Amino acid sequence: xxxxxxxxxxxxxxxxxxxxxxxxxxxxxxxxxxxxxxxxxxxxxxxxxxxxxxxxxxxxxxxxxxxxxxxxxxxxxxxxxxxxxxxxxxxxxxxxxxxxxxxxxxxxxxxxxxxxxxxxxxxxxxxxxxxxxxxxxxxxxxxxxxxxxxxxxxxxxxxxxxxxxxxxxxxxxxxxxxxxxxxxxxxxxxxxxxxxxxxxxxxxxxxxxxxxxxxxxxxxxxxxxxxxxxxxxxxxxxxxxxxxxxxxxxxxxxxxxxxxxxxxxxxxxxxxxxxxxxxxxxxxxxxxxxxxxxxxxxxxxxxxxxxxxxxxxxxxxxxxxxxxxxxxxxxxxxxxxxxxxxxxxxxxxxxxxxxxxxxxxxxxxxxxxxxxxxxxxxxxxxxxxxxxxxxxxxxxxxxxxxxxxxxxxxxxxxxxxxxxxxxxxxxxxxxxxxxxxxxxxxxxxxxxxxxxxxxxxxxxxxxxxxxxxxxxxxxxxxxxxxxxxxxxxxxxxxxxxxxxxxxxxxxxxxxxxxxxxxxxxxxxxxxxxxxxxxxxxxxxxxxxxxxxxxxxxxxxxxxxxxxxxxxxxxxxxxxxxxxxxxxxxxxxxxxxxxxxxxxxxxxxxxxxxxxxxxxxxxxxxxxxxxxxxxxxxxxxxxxxxxxxxxxxxxxxxxxxxxxxxxxxxxxxxxxxxxxxxxxxxxxxxxxxxxxxxxxxxxxxxxxxxxxxxxxxxxxxxxxxxxxxxxxxxxxxxxxxxxxxxxxxxxxxxxxxxxxxxxxxxxxxxxxxxxxxxxxxxxxxxxxxxxxxxxxxxxxxxxxxxxxxxxxxxxxxxxxxxxxxxxxxxxxxxxxxxxxxxxxxxxxxxxxxxxxxxxxxxxxxxxxxxxxxxxxxxxxx
Numbered sequence: 001x002x003x004x005x006x007x008x009x010x011x012x013x014x015x016x017x018x019x020x021x022x023x024x025x026x027x028x029x030x031x032x033x034x035x036x037x038x039x040x041x042x043x044x045x046x047x048x049x050x051x052x053x054x055x056x057x058x059x060x061x062x063x064x065x066x067x068x069x070x071x072x073x074x075x076x077x078x079x080x081x082x083x084x085x086x087x088x089x090x091x092x093x094x095x096x097x098x099x100x101x102x103x104x105x106x107x108x109x110x111x112x113x114x115x116x117x118x119x120x121x122x123x124x125x126x127x128x129x130x131x132x133x134x135x136x137x138x139x140x141x142x143x144x145x146x147x148x149x150x151x152x153x154x155x156x157x158x159x160x161x162x163x164x165x166x167x168x169x170x171x172x173x174x175x176x177x178x179x180x181x182x183x184x185x186x187x188x189x190x191x192x193x194x195x196x197x198x199x200x201x202x203x204x205x206x207x208x209x210x211x212x213x214x215x216x217x218x219x220x221x222x223x224x225x226x227x228x229x230x231x232x233x234x235x236x237x238x239x240x241x242x243x244x245x246x247x248x249x250x251x252x253x254x255x256x257x258x259x260x261x262x263x264x265x266x267x268x269x270x271x272x273x274x275x276x277x278x279x280x281x282x283x284x285x286x287x288x289x290x291x292x293x294x295x296x297x298x299x300x301x302x303x304x305x306x307x308x309x310x311x312x313x314x315x316x317x318x319x320x321x322x323x324x325x326x327x328x329x330x331x332x333x334x335x336x337x338x339x340x341x342x343x344x345x346x347x348x349x350x351x352x353x354x355x356x357x358x359x360x361x362x363x364x365x366x367x368x369x370x371x372x373x374x375x376x377x378x379x380x381x382x383x384x385x386x387x388x389x390x391x392x393x394x395x396x397x398x399x400x401x402x403x404x405x406x407x408x409x410x411x412x413x414x415x416x417x418x419x420x421x422x423x424x425x426x427x428x429x430x431x432x433x434x435x436x437x438x439x440x441x442x443x444x445x446x447x448x449x450x451x452x453x454x455x456x457x458x459x460x461x462x463x464x465x466x467x468x469x470x471x472x473x474x475x476x477x478x479x480x481x482x483x484x485x486x487x488x489x490x491x492x493x494x495x496x497x498x499x500x501x502x503x504x505x506x507x508x509x510x511x512x513x514x515x516x517x518x519x520x521x522x523x524x525x526x527x528x529x530x531x532x533x534x535x536x537x538x539x540x541x542x543x544x545x546x547x548x549x550x551x552x553x554x555x556x557x558x559x560x561x562x563x564x565x566x567x568x569x570x571x572x573x574x575x576x577x578x579x580x581x582x583x584x585x586x587x588x589x590x591x592x593x594x595x596x597x598x599x600x601x602x603x604x605x606x607x608x609x610x611x612x613x614x615x616x617x618x619x620x621x622x623x624x625x626x627x628x629x630x631x632x633x634x635x636x637x638x639x640x641x642x643x644x645x646x647x648x649x650x651x652x653x654x655x656x657x658x659x660x661x662x663x664x665x666x667x668x669x670x671x672x673x674x675x676x677x678x679x680x681x682x683x684x685x686x687x688x689x690x691x692x693x694x695x696x697x698x699x700x701x702x703x704x705x706x707x708x709x710x711x712x713x714x715x716x717x718x719x720x721x722x723x724x725x726x727x728x729x730x731x732x733x734x735x736x737x738x739x740x741x742x743x744x745x746x747x748x749x750x751x752x753x754x755x756x757x758x759x760x761x762x763x764x765x766x767x768x769x770x771x772x773x774x775x776x777x778x779x780x781x782x783x784x785x786x787x788x789x790x791x792x793x794x795x796x797x798x799x800x801x802x803x804x805x806x807x808x809x810x811x812x813x814x815x816x817x818x819x820x821x822x823x824x825x826x827x828x829x830x831x832x833x834x835x836x837x838x839x840x841x842x843x844x845x846x847x848x849x850x851x852x853x854x855x856x857x858x859x860x861x862x863x864x865x866x867x868x869x870x871x872x873x874x875x876x
Contacts, residue, residue, distance in 0.1 A: 008587075008591045008691065008694060010555035010556070010557070010690065010691075011552070011555075013690050013691075013693075013694050014137070014139065014551075014555070014556050014690050016704075017689075017690055017693055017694070017704055018136060018139060020704055020705065020709070021141065021709060021711060022136075022144060024709070025145075026074075026141070026709060026711055026712055027082070027141040027142060027143050027144060028143045028145055028146075029079060029080065029081055029143060029480075030079075031074065031080075031712060032074045032075070032077070032078075032080065032712045034712065035075070035077050035712065035713075035714050036077055036078070036079050037077040037078070040076075040077055040078045040079065041078060041079045041080075041081075041486050041487060041491075042070070042073040042074075042078040042079070042080045042081070042491045042492075043080075043081045043082075043083070043486075043487035043488075043490040043491050043492075044066055044069065044070060044081075044082050044083070044490060044491060044492045044493070044494065045082075045083045045461055045462055045465070045490055045493060046063070046066065046082065046083060046084045046085060046142055047062060047495045047499070047503065048084075048085045048086050048087040048148075048150060048458060048461065049086055049087065049131050049135075050086070050087055050089035050092055050093070050131075051086045051087060051088055051089055051093060051124050051127055051128040051131070051149070052089055052092050052093050052096050052123075052127050053089075053127075053131050054130060054131055054134060055131055055134035055135060055137075055138070055547055055548060056544075056546075056547065057529045057537065057544075057545050057546075057547050057575070058496055058528070058529055059131075059135070059547070060138060060529075060547035060559065060563060061496075061526060061529050061563050061567065061573065062494060062495055062496060062526065063135060063138055063140045064138065064140075064559075064560045064563050064564060065494050065524070065526060065563075065564065065567060065640055066082065066140070066142075066494045067082075067138070067139065067140040067141055067560075067686070067689075068560075068564060068640060068686040068687055069492065069494070069635065069638070069686070070082045070141060070142070070686075071141060071685060071686035071689065071711060072635055072686045072715060074141075074711065074712070075682065075685065075686070075711065075712070075713060075714065075715035076714075076715045076717070077714070077715075079486065081143055081146075081483075081486075081487050082141065082142040082143060083142065083143065083146060083148070083465050083466075084132075084142035084143065084144060084146065084147045084148070085147055085148035085149060085150070085461075085465065086128050086131065086132070086147075086148075086149050086150070087149075087150045087454060087457075087458055088124070088149065088150045088151045088411065088412060088454065088457070089454055090407055090409050090411055090412040090451060090453070090454040091185045091350045091351075091407065091409065091454070092350055093120060093123070093124070093411055094120065094409050094410065094411040095185070095350060095351060096123065096127075097116070097119055097120045097123050097411075100119075100123070101116075101119065108410070113410045116410055116411075117410060117411065120410075120411045124149075128149065132147070134548060137548060137551055137556065138547065138551065138556055138559070138560065139556045139557075139560065139689050139690060141689075141711070145477075145478070146465075146478045146479065147478075148465050148478060150454070150457045150458055150461075151412075151413065151457070152473075152474070153473045153474075154464075154467075154470035154471065154473035154474045154478070154479075155457065155460075155464050155465070155470070156413065157430070157469055157470050157471045157473060158457075158460055158463075158464035158468055158469045158470055159413045159452065159456065159457045159460065159464070160413075160416045160429075160430040161430060161468075161469035162456075162460055162464075162469070162510070162514060163415070163416055163428060163452070163456075164416065164428045164429065164430050165514070166365060166369065166513075167417070167428040168428065170366070171365060171366050171368065171369050171513075172363060172364070172365055172366070172405070172428075173363070173364055173366060174361060174362065174363050174364070174406075174417075174426075175361065175362075175364070176359055176360070176361050177359070177360070177362055177364060177402070177404070178283055178286040178357055178358070178359055179357075179358055179359075179360050179362055179404050180192070180193045180346065180355045180356075180357065180358075180404075181302070181355060181356045181357070181358030181360065182348040182350075182351065182353050182355050183302065183303050183304035183318075183353060183356070184348065184351050184353050185348055185350055185351055185353070185407070185408070185409070186302070186407055186408030186409065186450075187360060187362050187404050187406060187407060187408065188348060188349070188355060188404070189403055189404050189405075189453060189455070190401065191501050191502055192348070192349045192350075192502075193346040193347070193348070193349065193355050194346070194347050194348075194349045195344040195345065195346050195347075196344065196345060196347055197342060197343075197344060198342065198343055198344065198345040199340065199341075199342055200221055200340075200341055200342070200343060200345070201221065201338050201339065201340060201341055202219050202220070202221055202338070202339045202340075202341035203219065203220055203221070203223045203326060203335065203338050204217050204218070204219050204271075204272075204335070204336040204337045204338070204339070205217065205218055205219075205220065205223065205226065205252070205276075205329065205334055205335060205336065206252070206333070206334050206335070206336055207232060207249040207250070207251065207252070207274075207276075208249060208250055208252075209244070209247060209248070209249050209250075210247070210248040210249065210250055210257055215249075216232060216241075216244075216249060216260075216272070216274045217271075217272045217274060217336050218232060218271075218272070218274045218275060218276040219271045219272070220276055221341060221343055222281075222322075223322060223325055223326050223329070224299075224306070224310075224313075224318055224319075224321055224322050224325050225278045225281045225282070225299065226251060226252070226276060226278070227251075227254060227297075227299045227306070227309050227310045227311075227313075228278045228279075228280050228281050228297045228298065228299040228309065229251060229256075229258055229276045229277060229278050230258055230277060230278070230279055230289065230294045230295045230296070230297060231258050231259050231260070231261045231276075231277040231288075231289075231292065231294050232249055232258060232259075232260050232261070232274055232275065232276055232277065233260070233261045233262065233263045233265070233266055233274075233275050233277050233288065234260065234261075234262055234266055234268075234273055234274055234275070235262065235263070235264060235266040235267075235268045235273060236262035236263070236264060237268070238266070238268050238273050240273065241260070241273065241274070244260050245260055245261070245262055246259065246260065247259070247260050248260065252329055252332065252334040253311055253312075253328065253329070253332070253334075254309075254310075254311050261277070261292055263288055263291070263292070265284060265287075265288055277289065277294065279294050279295075279296045279297075280296040280297055280298045280299070280358075280359050281298075281299065281356060281357050281358065282357055283357045286357065286359070296359060297309055298358075298359060299318075300318045300356075302358075302360075302408070304317050304318045304319070304356070305317060305318070306318060306321060313325060318356070319354060326338070362404050362405075362406045362450075363404070363405050363406035363415060363417075363448075363450070363452075364402040364403060364404055364405065365402065365403040365405055365456075366402050367400040367401055367402050367403070369509050369510075369513050370397055370400055370505075370508075370509035370513075372509070372512045372513055373397075373505075373508040373509040373511075373512040373513070373518060374394070374397045374398075374509075376512060376517075376518050377390070377393060377394075377508065377518065378390075378394065381517075381518050382508070382518045382520055382521060382522070382523060383521070383522050383523070384523050384525065385522060385523065385524040385525070385569060385637070385638045386525070386569045386570040388570065389497065389500065389523070389525050392500065393500065393504075393505065396500075396501050396505065397505065403453075403506075404453070405452050405453045405456050406448075406450040406451075406452070406453070407450060407451050407452065407453055407454075408450055409450070409451050410451070411451065412451030412452055412454065413451055413452040413456070413457055414447060414448070414449070414450070414451050414452075415447070415448040415450050415451065415452060416428055416429055416430065416431075416447075417429075417447070417448045418434045418445050418446070418447050418448075419445060419446055419447075419448070420437035420439065420440060420442055420444070420445050421442070421444040421445060421446065422437060422440055422442035422444050423437060423439055423440040423442065425437055425438070425439040425440065433447070434447070455502060455503060455506050456506075458503060458506075458507075459503070459506035459507050459509075459510040460507075460510055460511075460514075461507060462488065462489075462490050462493075462507055462511050462519035462520065463484065463488050463511055463514065463515055463519065465479065466479055466483040466484050466487055466488055467479035467480070467481070467483050467484065468484060468514075468515070484515075488511075488515065488517070488519070489511070489517050489518060489519050489520055489521055490519055490520050490521070491520070491521055491522065492520065492521065492522045492523075492524065492638075493507075493519075493520045493522070493523045493524065494524045494526065494638075495524075495525065495526075496525065496526055496527075496528070497525040497526065497527060498528070500525060504523060504525075507519050507520075508520075522638070524638045526567060526569075526573075527567075527570065527571055527572045527573060528572050528573070529545075529563070529572075529573045529575055530572050530573065530574055530575070531543040531545070531574070531575065531576070532574050532575065532576030532577075532578070532579075533574070534572065534574050545575055547559060550580065554580050554581075554583075554584050555584070555587065555690070555691075556689075556690060557587055557687075557688035557689070557690050557691050558580055558583045558584045558587055559580070560687060560688065560689075561583050561586070561587075561644060561687050561688055562575065562579050562580050562582075562583045563575070564640045564641065564643075564644040564687055565583070565641055565644035565645060565648065566579065566641060567640045567641045568641045569638070569639065569641075586648060586651075586652055587688070587691050589651075589652050589656050590651060590656075590691060590695060591691070591695070592656075593651075593655065593656045593660060593677065594677065594695045594698055594699055596660055597660075597670065597673060597674045597677060597699065598698065598699070600667065600670040600674075601670060601671060601674060602701050603699065603700055603701030603702075604671060604674030604675050604677075604678055604699045604700065605671070605674075605675050606675065606678060606679070606700075607621070607675040607676060607678065607679040608718075609675075610671070610672065610675050612672050613668075613672070614666055614668050614669040614672055615666075615669075615725060615728070615729075615768070615769065616659070616662050616663060616666050616669040616672075616673070616729075616772075617669045617672030617673065617676070618722055618725045619659075619722075619725045619726060619728070619729040620654075620655060620659045620669075620672070620673060620676045621672070621676055621719065621722075622720075622721050622722040622723075622725055622726050623650060623654050623655075623659075623726070624650065624676055624679060624680060624683070624716070624719060625719035625720055625721045625722075626650075626721055627646050627647065627649075627650035627654075627680075627683065628683060628716045628717070628719050629721075630642075630643070630646040631643045631646050631647065631683060632717075634646065643687075644687055647683060647684050647687065650680070651680060651684065655673075655676070655677065655680065658729075658733060659673055659676075660673070661776055662729075662732070662772050662776065664775060664776075665771045665772045665774075665775040665776065666771070666772070674699055677695075677699065678695075678696055678699050678700065679716055679719075681693075681695050681696040681699075681710060682696070682710060682713055682714075682715060682716055683715075683716050685710050685711060689711065692710060693709060693710050693711065696710040697710075727765065728765050728766070728768075728769055729769070730799070731760060731765055731766050731769075731799060731800060732766065732769045732772050732773055734797045734798065734799055734800045735758055735760075735766065735773045735777070735782075735800050735802065736772070736773055736776045736777045737797070738758075738795040738796075738797050738800055738801075738802035739756050739773070739777035739779060739795070739802050739804070740777055741795045741802075742756075742793045742794065742795040742802050742803075742804045743777075743778075743793075743804060745793050745795075745814075745870055746793045746804065746806065746811070746814055747813070747814055748804075750778070751778065752778040752779070752780065753778065753779055753780070753804065754779075754780045754781065755779070755780065755781050755782075755783070755804075755805060756777070756779045756781075756782050756783075756802060756803070756804050757782070757783050757784070757785045757789050757792070757802070757803040757804075757805075758773075758782060758783070758784055758785070758800055758801070758802055758803075759784070759785050759786065759787070759788070759800065759801040759802075759803070760784065760799060760800045760801075761799070763784040766784070767784075770782055785803070788801070788803065789803035789805065791805065791806050791807065792804055792805050792806055792873075793806060793873060793874075794873050806874070811874050814874070815871065815874060818867050818870055818871055819871075821863075821867055822864065822867055822868075825860050825863055825864045825867070826864075828856070828860045829857065829860050829861060829864065832853055832856055832857040832860065833857060835853055836850070836853055836854060836857065
């Protein structure tokens with residue numbers, strides 16, 4: 001017999017148990033080999049966190065939900081793969097290392113590309129291990145032996161293979177495009193630009209007609225860009241300017257002449273109806289420029305420095321020079337007026353720099369790559385949870401533009417394209433390096449210096465990690481020959497809705513185009529974790545909840561179960577200390593229930609090894625069967641919150657509150673209740689892995705160190721409901737509650753009474769269960785009656801009426817108390833009725849105040865009705 005614990009220490013248990021689970025290989029594909037069933041495979045991919053990152057509350061939610069479903073599937077006999085890994089996070093990681101070097105007075109250019117990358121790999125070795133260590137604190141169970149990194153040697157091969165495939169199919173092309181340009185991080189895709197409200201200025205500039213004192217007024221929020229203007233445009237139907245079409249205006253300061261053109265893009269009602277056209281620095285003007293064959297004049301270099309097109313302002317930074325440009329224009333009479341103006345300004349999602357539209361030669365994946373994925377999603381070959389995300393997916397995919405995949409960085413997958421300096425030939429290659437031009441055989445060749453967008457490699461994650469085109473790298477170690485057959489398409493993806501377009505959509509079209517099938521059958525997108533007031537967490541607000549601090553204070557199980565029970569599909573999660581405290585109390589309730597059971601026996605059998613003989617055992621087993629069916633049903637729809645609610649209701653509300661209480665009237669049920677509670681630990685294990693393991697071992701009189709874990713036991717599956725015994729105990733509980741209420745009404749709350757009467761349609765159901773009612777309601781004798789008992793305190797339930805004789809009971813203090821309550825309620829009802837009948841108050845008060853007062857009035861009237869009923873039962 002093992003020595004029983006007298007206290008549950010989460011920190012100690014979590015650390016020791018996790019190590020045992022991992023060391024025994026339970027997290028791996030064959031960790032549950034003894035219960036695997038043929039043909040049942042389950043695969044889920046961990047969204048690879050940034051290698052520079054640390055565990056935040058959003059990660060905690062994603063990984064908790066993934067772990068819950070993975071543990072369930074593993075216990076349910078599935079061959080299970082939860083694929084872990086980290087992402088190289090090109091821009092973010094390079095920025096971190098650059099800042100570290102600058103703090104030492106070193107610029108990356110001084111080191112050179114090769115030495116700089118050595119520094120980044122050093123940082124990755126440190127930082128990458130940090131978040132993985134933190135994830136273990138949460139109790140997650142991915143197949144750690146298969147952990148991948150988006151730039152490991154095997155995945156490098158996959159990335160090159162995919163690039164070359166798309167390139168040869170004409171789906172990857174290079175050209176001069178208008179891109180989102182960060183002067184620090186280079187080209188960005190559309191969704192890497194974050195738009196923020198900006199309180200700026202609208203500058204109204206005078207453009208004088210050539211050889212005339214007449215001028216047009218154009219408005220701009222970016223006056224420094226006028227150096228790149230190559231036209232002024234008006235609407236073709238605007239009668240004010242038709243006579244000016246084809247004429248020229250002269251740009252202030254620099255004297256360049258530009259033509260007045262007509263284009264339907266102009267909004268005649270906005271401003272003066274005249275618009276400057278800067279084709280090289282505005283996305284809309286870019287299209288206008290192409291339509292009208294305008295000159296495209298670039299006015300600053302990639303770092304944002306104004307060039308020779310800008311006259312005296314050459315060499316100045318584009319944003320810093322704005323005020324000086326305006327001052328010079330004002331001094332020479334070229335400014336009509338300046339107004340305050342609110343607009344949306346794009347910022348780099350990484351460094352928060354203001355992003356500029358900029359024409360640059362970049363690599364793009366053509367939008368046609370997504371055609372197959374769009375069609376198959378709408379054939380419901382993949383399902384979204386909640387389903388409304390299908391509409392968001394379709395809306396975005398229909399507006400899809402070519403995806404800019406080249407980044408002006410050193411850290412990342414270098415674009416596998418080579419150029420011949422002799423003949424100009426360009427080709428894509430899977431080789432690590434090329435030494436000879438395939439066309440002219442010259443050896444003067446070079447590789448494209450840019451790297452691929454981070455999302456290109458993570459878009460391949462659902463199949464590259466399964467060995468697709470890895471070569472022989474890590475074969476048999478981090479992936480197996482049969483993985484693609486066994487685990488592609490993946491069964492499920494769980495991630496935050498905020499990366500639907502960053503990551504999910506890209507995996508969808510990369511997987512479908514490359515392997516002919518969508519990469520997931522089901523896609524679950526969870527909402528954001530916010531604070532208790534529904535505010536987004538931010539350091540500036542001081543409301544950030546750190547999952548590691550929360551685990552330290554409350555336990556991993558408490559955080560996991562709290563996140564799960566709050567994870568209603570489609571709704572933000574409002575995480576509060578109060579809710580965490582409630583769930584910590586739940587874990588204490590489970591621990592105390594096991595202590596009570598162990599006071600009556602040293603150990604308990606597994607449920608499948610015993611025969612249930614007592615009525616209470618049969619009732620609790622039936623309720624366990626109901627909980628099991630509900631939890632399984634909720635898992636099938638990924639309703640994690642409903643599954644958690646079911647478990648909370650059964651374990652606390654039914655087993656602990658009633659099962660244990662009722663057992664005090666039937667000690668012979670104790671062995672059965674212990675077995676049922678052990679089975680319930682299997683049911684809750686995916687949500688609360690640590691305490692469920694601890695209590696299962698304690699109740700079995702074993703230790704994890706010497707016995708098999710609960711996590712590779714069969715999930716409850718063959719339990720049958722007994723509705724007849726449930727009906728009996730529903731009546732037992734209703735009778736107990738009714739007698740307690742009736743006693744409380746006559747101030748006999750916790751006192752034992754001699755007699756009570758029960759009126760119930762089918763008394764036979766209750767006769768064998770009288771002992772439960774007598775003990776828990778504290779009644780010596782119970783009689784069944786078919787009629788109302790006169791001169792009695794009464795409680796009327798859904799199925800049962802309870803009567804307690806008032807003979808010998810002094811009612812005067814009770815009646816006095818009730819009458820005093822009536823007086824108070826009368827005043828409250830008059831006050832609230834008066835306010836709500838006051839037309840002026842109702843017209844002016846906020847809706848929530850009126851609703852609150854109406855609720856107060858309804859509650860007061862309800863209480864008054866109950867008091868009147870009580871007084872009436874006393875003959876008053």
